[in-house]
Amino acid sequence: MSKNLPDRNKEFSSWYTQVINRAGLADYGPVKGTMVICPYGFQLWDNIKEAFDKMIKTTGHVNAYFPLFIPKSFLAREAEHVEGFAKECAIVTHTRLKSDGDRGVVVDPESKLEEEIIVRPTSETIIWSMYKKWIQSYRDLPILINQWANVVRWEMRTRLFLRTSEFLWQEGHTAHATAEEAQQETMDILELYRQLAEDYLAIPVITGLKTESEKFAGANKTYCIEAMMGDKRALQAGTSHNLGQNFAKAFNVTFQTKNNQEELVWATSWGISTRLVGAVVLTHGDEKGLRLPPKIAPIQVIVIPISKNDQQAVEVKAYLDPILLAMDQSGIRVQIDWSDNSPGFKFNEWEMKGAPIRMEVGPRDVQQDNIILVRRDTGEKLVLGKKEVVEKVPYLLRKIQKGLFDQALKFQEENTYKVESYEKFKLIMKKGGFVRCGWDGTVKTEAKIKEETKATIRCIPFDEKPSGLNCVFSGNPAKHEVIYAKAY
Amino acid sequence: MSKNLPDRNKEFSSWYTQVINRAGLADYGPVKGTMVICPYGFQLWDNIKEAFDKMIKTTGHVNAYFPLFIPKSFLAREAEHVEGFAKECAIVTHTRLKSDGDRGVVVDPESKLEEEIIVRPTSETIIWSMYKKWIQSYRDLPILINQWANVVRWEMRTRLFLRTSEFLWQEGHTAHATAEEAQQETMDILELYRQLAEDYLAIPVITGLKTESEKFAGANKTYCIEAMMGDKRALQAGTSHNLGQNFAKAFNVTFQTKNNQEELVWATSWGISTRLVGAVVLTHGDEKGLRLPPKIAPIQVIVIPISKNDQQAVEVKAYLDPILLAMDQSGIRVQIDWSDNSPGFKFNEWEMKGAPIRMEVGPRDVQQDNIILVRRDTGEKLVLGKKEVVEKVPYLLRKIQKGLFDQALKFQEENTYKVESYEKFKLIMKKGGFVRCGWDGTVKTEAKIKEETKATIRCIPFDEKPSGLNCVFSGNPAKHEVIYAKAY
Numbered sequence: 001m002s003k004n005l006p007d008r009n010k011e012f013s014s015w016y017t018q019v020i021n022r023a024g025l026a027d028y029g030p031v032k033g034t035m036v037i038c039p040y041g042f043q044l045w046d047n048i049k050e051a052f053d054k055m056i057k058t059t060g061h062v063n064a065y066f067p068l069f070i071p072k073s074f075l076a077r078e079a080e081h082v083e084g085f086a087k088e089c090a091i092v093t094h095t096r097l098k099s100d101g102d103r104g105v106v107v108d109p110e111s112k113l114e115e116e117i118i119v120r121p122t123s124e125t126i127i128w129s130m131y132k133k134w135i136q137s138y139r140d141l142p143i144l145i146n147q148w149a150n151v152v153r154w155e156m157r158t159r160l161f162l163r164t165s166e167f168l169w170q171e172g173h174t175a176h177a178t179a180e181e182a183q184q185e186t187m188d189i190l191e192l193y194r195q196l197a198e199d200y201l202a203i204p205v206i207t208g209l210k211t212e213s214e215k216f217a218g219a220n221k222t223y224c225i226e227a228m229m230g231d232k233r234a235l236q237a238g239t240s241h242n243l244g245q246n247f248a249k250a251f252n253v254t255f256q257t258k259n260n261q262e263e264l265v266w267a268t269s270w271g272i273s274t275r276l277v278g279a280v281v282l283t284h285g286d287e288k289g290l291r292l293p294p295k296i297a298p299i300q301v302i303v304i305p306i307s308k309n310d311q312q313a314v315e316v317k318a319y320l321d322p323i324l325l326a327m328d329q330s331g332i333r334v335q336i337d338w339s340d341n342s343p344g345f346k347f348n349e350w351e352m353k354g355a356p357i358r359m360e361v362g363p364r365d366v367q368q369d370n371i372i373l374v375r376r377d378t379g380e381k382l383v384l385g386k387k388e389v390v391e392k393v394p395y396l397l398r399k400i401q402k403g404l405f406d407q408a409l410k411f412q413e414e415n416t417y418k419v420e421s422y423e424k425f426k427l428i429m430k431k432g433g434f435v436r437c438g439w440d441g442t443v444k445t446e447a448k449i450k451e452e453t454k455a456t457i458r459c460i461p462f463d464e465k466p467s468g469l470n471c472v473f474s475g476n477p478a479k480h481e482v483i484y485a486k487a488y
Numbered sequence: 489m490s491k492n493l494p495d496r497n498k499e500f501s502s503w504y505t506q507v508i509n510r511a512g513l514a515d516y517g518p519v520k521g522t523m524v525i526c527p528y529g530f531q532l533w534d535n536i537k538e539a540f541d542k543m544i545k546t547t548g549h550v551n552a553y554f555p556l557f558i559p560k561s562f563l564a565r566e567a568e569h570v571e572g573f574a575k576e577c578a579i580v581t582h583t584r585l586k587s588d589g590d591r592g593v594v595v596d597p598e599s600k601l602e603e604e605i606i607v608r609p610t611s612e613t614i615i616w617s618m619y620k621k622w623i624q625s626y627r628d629l630p631i632l633i634n635q636w637a638n639v640v641r642w643e644m645r646t647r648l649f650l651r652t653s654e655f656l657w658q659e660g661h662t663a664h665a666t667a668e669e670a671q672q673e674t675m676d677i678l679e680l681y682r683q684l685a686e687d688y689l690a691i692p693v694i695t696g697l698k699t700e701s702e703k704f705a706g707a708n709k710t711y712c713i714e715a716m717m718g719d720k721r722a723l724q725a726g727t728s729h730n731l732g733q734n735f736a737k738a739f740n741v742t743f744q745t746k747n748n749q750e751e752l753v754w755a756t757s758w759g760i761s762t763r764l765v766g767a768v769v770l771t772h773g774d775e776k777g778l779r780l781p782p783k784i785a786p787i788q789v790i791v792i793p794i795s796k797n798d799q800q801a802v803e804v805k806a807y808l809d810p811i812l813l814a815m816d817q818s819g820i821r822v823q824i825d826w827s828d829n830s831p832g833f834k835f836n837e838w839e840m841k842g843a844p845i846r847m848e849v850g851p852r853d854v855q856q857d858n859i860i861l862v863r864r865d866t867g868e869k870l871v872l873g874k875k876e877v878v879e880k881v882p883y884l885l886r887k888i889q890k891g892l893f894d895q896a897l898k899f900q901e902e903n904t905y906k907v908e909s910y911e912k913f914k915l916i917m918k919k920g921g922f923v924r925c926g927w928d929g930t931v932k933t934e935a936k937i938k939e940e941t942k943a944t945i946r947c948i949p950f951d952e953k954p955s956g957l958n959c960v961f962s963g964n965p966a967k968h969e970v971i972y973a974k975a976y
Binding site for chain 2: 027062
């Protein structure tokens with residue numbers, strides 16, 4: 001099975017698509033640009049979702065649900081916002097089909113809507129139209145609402161999980177009485193995103209500020225977590241926006257302060273999506289398929305029983321049953337594969353699916369009171385006594401979790417370059433990697449570099465040290481130290 | 489606050505809408521027919537969702553996610569299916585907006601789609617187009633997939649939770665090798681729905697079969713759970729469909745049997761929706777607002793601290809802290825209301841929101857080592873010693889859960905009539921209630937009764953006893969004993 005995976009170093013893109021298909025994460029949907037999330041991929045997303053949902057609830061956020069449909073006029077209220085989303089909208093114009101004899105079913109022209117409806121690409125406008133109803137006084141603030149939902153941004157160039165017309169995400173939309181509070185919320189959420197990426201997905205990220213050209217349409221400031229994928233490209237893995245009073249202005253949302261003043265409300269919004277599943281594949285995958293971080297793996301331990309006949313199978317099962325029960329009771333996500341396939345087939349299949357630990361048990365192990373464990377991340381084989389396995393597995397899972405993170409961090413560091421000349425810059429953009437360099441702060445430089453190398457400023461990292469640097473392109477004194485890379 | 493609720497006995501419909509608004513369950517969205525599910529309502533739905541998600545996972549089902557967008561031609565493949573949904577579709581025809589000077593933003597006519605896209609009203613067609621790819625052999629069966637998703641059915645007459653253009657639901661779609669297995673699955677799921685309704689929502693239901701006129705568009709058989717609401721109308725609370733080979737035929741999904749035969753696959757589908765939140769309100773609500781069954785209540789115990797000054801507040805808090813911690817640790821969903829409002833205001837507010845138990849503690853209780861508990865369902869007041877409260881609350885919650893169910897069951901039984909004459913039938917349909925009676929099995933009788941009384945056959949109950957009965961309308965020998973009612 002895994003023999004036929006395309007070479008990850010030469011054909012990264014088809015390697016990616018094949019891993020996703022063969023591991024059972026996703027499939028293409030019938031409408032161009034759409035995707036089906038298969039059960040194994042959905043469980044992975046659900047684990048990510050659950051981890052983040054806990055984080056935001058612990059910090060006082062609540063979930064709600066707003067309509068899929070946005071009146072066209074709402075989108076138009078915030079000028080930059082509509083500019084950013086106008087070219088990739090799904091627009092509902094009719095509400096009825098009718099039979100048309102031989103031609104089958106056609107749209108009934110009489111069902112044309114007076115005002116067209118936009119399928120939400122993001123929900124700032126519809127949510128702020130509701131906040132207008134809900135906010136009167138400082139007592140109504142802050143509002144800390146999140147929603148888990150599907151959104152649509154029309155896409156022609158599909159890439160599973162990374163770029164699809166419809167995707168699943170969470171979008172937080174908060175309302176505050178002061179600018180400071182909104183800024184604090186924006187940063188607090190970014191920190192939660194960093195924790196989710198690093199502590200759960202084992203993906204090291206760079207945190208920083210987007211430039212004006214790269215920020216969210218409608219935001220004052222966009223902060224992000226950026227990660228390096230296995231092909232050394234950057235992936236924007238999450239964004240947190242300080243929206244200032246832009247949407248409050250657009251929807252005229254004011255509140256009465258403690259001093260009886262009328263003021264516009266301050267806002268943030270922030271999102272992560274099923275794109276993170278793609279990030280996990282692109283960061284940790286290898287020539288055998290997926291490698292899943294234990295904290296989010298649907299199955300942490302896959303058990304492959306080995307037997308040549310029914311008698312042996314009965315023995316192996318009797319030997320394994322109490323072990324599986326004990327593992328299950330101690331919260332380990334364990335599953336046994338009793339399918340008819342050969343052990344070799346199963347090894348390959350579960351390597352493809354990235355289960356962190358494979359547990360093998362055959363008749364000889366039963367005799368010797370042994371269990372064999374194989375780590376998916378390193379291929380390391382361990383022979384354990386039956387009694388120590390339940391105790392040892394959680395320890396091993398933590399080790400794998402850390403191992404994957406360390407490996408990804410090392411890769412990111414080895415492929416990040418401090419560069420001072422544009423010649424070197426271009427060389428690195430050819431072979432791949434992140435560049436840390438000076439930028440003169442002008443849109444012109446940013447655009448020119450993008451045009452010539454396809455690289456974009458991923459962010460102005462929080463730990464920038466611009467003093468003494470010159471712009472890698474113009475040679476002028478740097479306004480910022482930035483991270484440049486080609487991005488997904 | 490609660491003083492102003494409309495009289496539940498005279499204006500049930502506006503009572504319903506006001507309870508939903510004031511309890512913070514939902515609000516109207518800006519597009520006609522849409523609804524916003526507010527945080528408290530969403531948590532209620534999430535608790536229902538979580539309960540059912542566990543049930544289906546325990547029985548071997550897995551979650552996945554299929555696209556929102558269905559090609560128009562797919563819907564047309566199953567004749568009854570398209571007939572059933574054609575008149576209430578949201579149809580996407582364009583994908584781009586453009587600026588139009590003074591007129592603002594308009595739909596770009598050049599972005600017209602070649603084939604129009606339907607926003608899913610239900611997902612049989614898109615899912616079976618995928619099953620066509622996924623199923624080759626009997627080894628690929630059964631497929632037991634569920635999805636939690638939003639769906640759209642265009643509605644002009646909105647009623648919050650009961651009838652909205654967009655709603656949230658789960659839809660199960662299973663594929664089987666035999667007709668028997670599909671039928672078994674259909675019935676197994678119906679039993680889970682019954683358990684969910686009765687054991688979690690405390691809503692007694694009647695289980696049975698829908699008539700041909702009332703079944704799902706595309707099903708062979710539709711089974712349902714039907715409940716009686718507080719105004720004696722019926723609400724269809726969940727449906728489980730045996731789809732036979734209809735969708736397999738429409739999408740040409742065959743599989744190779746063990747004997748190397750090529751056969752069409754057998755299917756089921758089944759769903760429950762946010763409508764259940766409406767059912768909870770309509771079943772258990774009273775003149776003070778909501779009464780929530782403890783198993784699904786977002787907050788099971790609301791604590792109202794009572795104090796006249798800061799010193800007292802400090803004392804009450806110190807007294808309460810360890811109790812709240814202990815309750816939280818034993819898994820009770822407890823919250824304390826420290827807002828500035830008066831105790832009376834808080835009592836009314838939390839009665840409106842239906843928290844099953846109110847806990848009051850003031851300075852005198854602190855001195856006497858007491859806690860006062862008030863049951864939302866009966867209004868009964870209990871004075872407990874501080875030490876027994878953590879132990880007593882779970883017992884009380886179970887008692888409230890059972891009390892609500894028993895009360896609803898009694899109401900249902902008292903308002904269900906065995907009737908033999910059409911005159912009595914009409915009388916009961918006027919004053920409200922369920923009628924159990926004979927039906928001659930003809931569509932004509934069904935249609936005529938609907939026309940004259942607005943009552944429909946809710947189901948042919950599994951415990952029907954048709955022998956010896958005559959049709960209430962035609963007087964001919966009854967083919968079935970059925971349940972008649974006016975329905976939501």
